[in-house]
Amino acid sequence: MNKLPTIADCKLYDLPKITDPRGNLTFIESDRHVPFAIQRVFYLYDVPTGESRGAHAHHALNQLVICLSGSFDVEVDDGQNRTRIHLNRPWKGLHVPPLIWAAEVNFDPGSVALVLASDVYNEADYVRDYDDYLALMKELTQKQV
Template identity: 65%
Template sequence: MTIDNCKIINLPKISDPRGNLTAIEGDHHIPFEIKRVFYLYDVPTGADRGAHAHKKLHQFLICLSGSFDVSLDDGTQKKICHLNRPWQGLHIPPMIWAAEINFDPGSICLVLASAHFDEEDYYRDYSVFMQALGQV
């Protein structure tokens, strides 16, 4: 996988004078079946989250409130994606090192995942991740 496989996806936005609604269906709006949902909130100013890669897991990050950046690294290229719209999300496929950074106060990050939690699926050490990619 490369950074080019990381895509911002626009979700359906149903506008109404009473407020907007966005629904998400796995394997329809996003490219995987949703097996796990979690969210990050009350992230202290200056703190980062993530800073790991997954061996097999796909993730889809949505900024429900506020804004934050996602730092992406495929071992060769790096890029930053800014998330600040609740009808857009970032698909992160396996083998991409990702970190959520630059949280505005009050930001909420919703994460949809393709599998249940499995510690064995994580690369938490960047040098081990680079070895797995054959970059070291």
């Protein structure tokens, strides 16, 4: 079995930024600017103050989370360690690999989050209960020994 991901594997990517007096442009190419082929794109908006999104992990799915407008934090957790990463630039994307628990929190009003995903929606890929996630990570860790 490969090494289990840790929060250190949640990396910020600088996306191409073309600056122009008429406005800036950022583009993203699958497998070039993100570490996976993009199969699905979705976005979050109109998140009420105090609400959060996400709060789950994936068995196999990779995601790149980008703040297109406003700002929010992404809490990432590997079952042992947890950190919070602030997103507020549309040319920065946070890679969240499989088996990392992630939640988007602290949305500024009007914020828009774009998520690029490595696969189509599959409910079976989700781990939605944190206690189940911790049990899964413990089991996977024991299999590595």
